[in-house]
Amino acid sequence: MLELAVLGLLHESPLHGYELRQRLKATLGTFRAFSYGSLYPTLRRMRDSGWIAEDEGDAEVVAGAPALTGRRGKVVYKLTADGKEKLQELLAEAGPSSWEDETFGVHFAFFSQTDPEVRVRILEGRRSRLEERREGVRSGLARTRERLDNYTLQLQEHGLESVEREVRWLTELIETERNNSKPARP
Amino acid sequence: MLELAVLGLLHESPLHGYELRQRLKATLGTFRAFSYGSLYPTLRRMRDSGWIAEDEGDAEVVAGAPALTGRRGKVVYKLTADGKEKLQELLAEAGPSSWEDETFGVHFAFFSQTDPEVRVRILEGRRSRLEERREGVRSGLARTRERLDNYTLQLQEHGLESVEREVRWLTELIETERNNSKPARP
């Protein structure tokens, strides 16, 4: 997951770790958060895999001085050719790995870089996943409503409404995708 | 988390593993799911810790035959005295461990076994957690709305609305808790 998010962000522009984490927060919003403790090891693994590399020709030449010091604090990463390939591969996945709870938000966040057909398949996959869950809760509720205490009932109903709300949202998005050859604002 | 859920369910009645998992699903609804691969090892650990024990005096005497066979398939667990103590300890926690995303639903599901004052503190804790998050998204959105592509914007706004919705729900629950000495249906 983190890997996809990093590749997606670096595809837009080179960034260093600290900046990446802030962009991650701003991009994923309420859907997911990552700590430095997982970000830095991931960056290292990705560099070792050859998907990202340290960017040299950057805007670091503000003052003349630090040019000679062997190593400055910031390590700016950019995508390599392999990284771009890997990103395309991950963005093309339209399966459970793209529509489960933990993953959907990240895939969605990079939809503007995703093929329109794949977008629709992911949205539909997520929607049917949620519809199944909705039916499970509904039938469970129909069977056991009387036996539940007030709090469990509240929890079930709030959960059910959340799922219903997301289903409606997805349905609108799917509609828009279909009536829309020209979908995203740059 | 699983431990609290198991203790909470076994406090209502003795159950075996398979049954526990079904009740877990039915009780936690959309909020959380656990696999057998984590349930059974957890049961074993809890038994080793002395919080739960195999229940002997159970309704297993349907036919007379299996009484003599040393071990039947089902292993029914019940709470021990230590387990009840541990449950009370976990239910009394009103801190981040009770109001974060992954944990709140489980704590809430057992609110009818929780002290009313603790309930209010957990609800308020969760609400302020969400209010912080809401402000973070709002200000981020205010700053960067123009630069975001349509999908990221959709994600942010849907996330923001979800948070706002949960805040309203919590506010209602807190109100009800306060105006209500007699809160839960058995």
Add this chain to the structure above:
DNA sequence: GTTAGCATGTAAGGAGTTACATGATTTT
């Protein structure tokens, strides 16, 4: 008599978190 669902478990591993440690740079 075979498929489906009940029932229990293990081994290996994934994907993160927390807490710690360190130092540079900017703001007050």
Add this chain to the structure above:
DNA sequence: AAAATCATGTAACTCCTTACATGCTAAC
């Protein structure tokens, strides 16, 4: 010159998942 924030990193650990392995019991 202190405090805040930027910036990078590691070690130990948590908690759960997937895939596998096995056998019993009920329904068709």
